[in-house]
Amino acid sequence: MTKLNNKGLGYPQPFRRRPPVMTLAGPAPALAIRGIEITQCVQDMANSVDLIAEKTAVARVYLDAATIARSGRVAGEIAWSRGAAETYLPGLNAITLDPAKPVSLGEQRADMTKSLNFRLPPGALAAGRLRLRVSRLYQPGGSDLAIGTPAPVEVTLKKAPPLRIRVIGLRYDNGQENVSPAAIHFAYFKSFLLRAYPTASVTWSQIVVDADFRAPLNESTADLANAQIAALRSREVSSGVDPRTHYFGLVDDDGSRNFMRGKAFAIPGTPQPDVVASGPAGVPNGFAGDRDASYADWYGAHELGHTFGRFHPGFPPGQQDASDPAFPYANGCISPPDGRFAGFDVGDAALQLPMTPLVGTSCHDIMTYAANQWISAYTYQAILKRLAEEDALVGG
Amino acid sequence: MSTIQSGDFVHVVATVNMKTGDGKILYVNPSTSTVQSDAAREANVELVAEDAAGQPLHREAVVVRRSSGDGGDRGDVGLIQSDLPRVDGMKSIALLFNGKEVSRYAGGEPAPAAQPANLGLAMTPESGPHRRLLELTQAGQFQPVDGVTYSVQVKPDTDGHWNTIAVGRPTPDVEIDRNQFPNATKAEVRVLRTTGFDEQVIAHETVDLF
Numbered sequence A: 001m002t003k004l005n006n007k008g009l010g011y012p013q014p015f016r017r018r019p020p021v022m023t024l025a026g027p028a029p030a031l032a033i034r035g036i037e038i039t040q041c042v043q044d045m046a047n048s049v050d051l052i053a054e055k056t057a058v059a060r061v062y063l064d065a066a067t068i069a070r071s072g073r074v075a076g077e078i079a080w081s082r083g084a085a086e087t088y089l090p091g092l093n094a095i096t097l098d099p100a101k102p103v104s105l106g107e108q109r110a111d112m113t114k115s116l117n118f119r120l121p122p123g124a125l126a127a128g129r130l131r132l133r134v135s136r137l138y139q140p141g142g143s144d145l146a147i148g149t150p151a152p153v154e155v156t157l158k159k160a161p162p163l164r165i166r167v168i169g170l171r172y173d174n175g176q177e178n179v180s181p182a183a184i185h186f187a188y189f190k191s192f193l194l195r196a197y198p199t200a201s202v203t204w205s206q207i208v209v210d211a212d213f214r215a216p217l218n219e220s221t222a223d224l225a226n227a228q229i230a231a232l233r234s235r236e237v238s239s240g241v242d243p244r245t246h247y248f249g250l251v252d253d254d255g256s257r258n259f260m261r262g263k264a265f266a267i268p269g270t271p272q273p274d275v276v277a278s279g280p281a282g283v284p285n286g287f288a289g290d291r292d293a294s295y296a297d298w299y300g301a302h303e304l305g306h307t308f309g310r311f312h313p314g315f316p317p318g319q320q321d322a323s324d325p326a327f328p329y330a331n332g333c334i335s336p337p338d339g340r341f342a343g344f345d346v347g348d349a350a351l352q353l354p355m356t357p358l359v360g361t362s363c364h365d366i367m368t369y370a371a372n373q374w375i376s377a378y379t380y381q382a383i384l385k386r387l388a389e390e391d392a393l394v395g396g
Numbered sequence B: 001m002s003t004i005q006s007g008d009f010v011h012v013v014a015t016v017n018m019k020t021g022d023g024k025i026l027y028v029n030p031s032t033s034t035v036q037s038d039a040a041r042e043a044n045v046e047l048v049a050e051d052a053a054g055q056p057l058h059r060e061a062v063v064v065r066r067s068s069g070d071g072g073d074r075g076d077v078g079l080i081q082s083d084l085p086r087v088d089g090m091k092s093i094a095l096l097f098n099g100k101e102v103s104r105y106a107g108g109e110p111a112p113a114a115q116p117a118n119l120g121l122a123m124t125p126e127s128g129p130h131r132r133l134l135e136l137t138q139a140g141q142f143q144p145v146d147g148v149t150y151s152v153q154v155k156p157d158t159d160g161h162w163n164t165i166a167v168g169r170p171t172p173d174v175e176i177d178r179n180q181f182p183n184a185t186k187a188e189v190r191v192l193r194t195t196g197f198d199e200q201v202i203a204h205e206t207v208d209l210f
Helices: A105-109 A183-196 A221-238 A296-307 A377-391 B071-076
Strands: A003-005 A013-015 A033-039 A058-063 A072-081 A087-090 A095-097 A116-119 A128-138 A153-158 A163-173 A202-210 A246-252 A277-281 A342-345 A356-358 B003-017 B023-036 B042-050 B056-062 B064-066 B077-085 B092-097 B100-106 B121-123 B133-136 B149-156 B163-169 B175-177 B186-194 B199-208
Touching: A033 A105, A033 A128, A033 A153, A033 A342, A058 A072, A058 A105, A058 A128, A072 A116, A163 A183, A163 A221, A183 A202, A183 A246, A183 A296, A202 B163, A221 A246, A221 A277, A221 B003, A221 B023, A221 B077, A221 B163, A246 A296, A277 A296, B003 B042, B003 B092, B003 B100, B023 B077, B023 B092, B023 B149, B023 B163, B023 B186, B042 B077, B056 B077
Parallel strands: A163 A202, A163 A246, A246 A277, B023 B100
Antiparallel strands: A003 A013, A033 A058, A058 A116, A072 A087, A072 A095, A072 A128, A128 A153, A342 A356, B003 B023, B003 B077, B042 B056, B042 B092, B064 B077, B092 B100, B121 B133, B133 B175, B149 B163, B149 B186, B186 B199
């Protein structure tokens, strides 16, 4: 219950109960830090996955509840620097630590409420070296806490080319009316590419045109769609569109009545941005574990991944050919079984998609056909390499 | 290694079934840019460009791209996307499988030289709640002619590039959805008539989109 001290003029000073002191345990009375992970999409605790300059990044700090004697709330600040004075950054949240309910590092990485999270500001995300340390831990409304190890984290942010993509909605006749993708499918696809692909910017354009096919759709529809998109792309590149632009055909599933299985025109072994792809769009209703407003996002990212030379990991067995024998993780997951890699979706406020940690051993790479798709470090790094190669196709 | 090259090309899109030998040339249009890659060409699948007398002007084995579909899908039907160097006098293109012609595109006659006309753009009466359509009011006067196709392109005042809203159409009878060009108030619209090898702008008009 809040009591007010009403003496004097002005806004009264509130009476607030200070939180109980979290007595620190152990011979070195400091709150230990298990690690600091800087993630944009997928990462490990060594921060070995390339970080992209200007791309949204979140620093996650994992505290060790075993180094306190009683439970309580903890908040924090980090200090980041780029070869000059440090800048302090408050966290997005406070967390509850309870030594009676210890959680593993893996559990912390899987739960936003079990880590201190810091959204790095644009100034911290320019290309180059970034140094980051935990500068303060405290009980909200209470005392500061002594900080244990580890040492500051140093990472390098690398410039990445933009993803250049033009998405063509293909409007077709279902026998009763014309069917074209709703705006939400374009928006989800664009957002997913910005969140999951190794780029800080998506050079995006979209349009809807009449398809050169009509319902019913079948296994050959994607070939016809890709042929039309390829012809259209050639026309537009000849009219001045950047020749590094990927073209993608989006075909609405007409409320599940007309599903076009997606395909890429090819899986090129060398940089070939003229390879087009097409995919379906619709409301997932649980399709592949997806319960948001569109499956055009991850499905499109899969087909587009082919145009960047990505093959199938072969998962689930029997449902997908194993054309990529080098895929490194068991069961098509985005991490080996030890949970080394964890995915992280930075979310999209415009689509009401929250920041979400993704468990590496239960999410599957976008090049699989399995549920709960996200991008693995393996696919992420490969697409980043191909993006750079394609970018170099045009000098200057 | 891949390179992007500029020049005068004829862009050909075709399908070919590597098992049955069936194939079809789907789109033929002039182009000015191509991606040259070191992807392996299929020696038994060729495109041959010929003149009006049937004499070969250019012949090349092509890259047959297998789609990303699984197993069997990838094995049989291949897609061809080739930019043949444009040579004066080209009149037709043949797709050969094992030396046998399986599809041919024969270009029509170029249109008589003329200034681009105004085809007239008008609101359609039933645009629907989420589309605001314009149609080429004189498009109905065009009859399909073998070897002649049309592309329709729109350049809104918010964009420096031509947006292609139709390609390879037998007539220019297409609708222009004004809602496809957000924030634009005006747009240039042009209709291109192509024989696959030669192309002319037969209509060019500026319209209000708002």
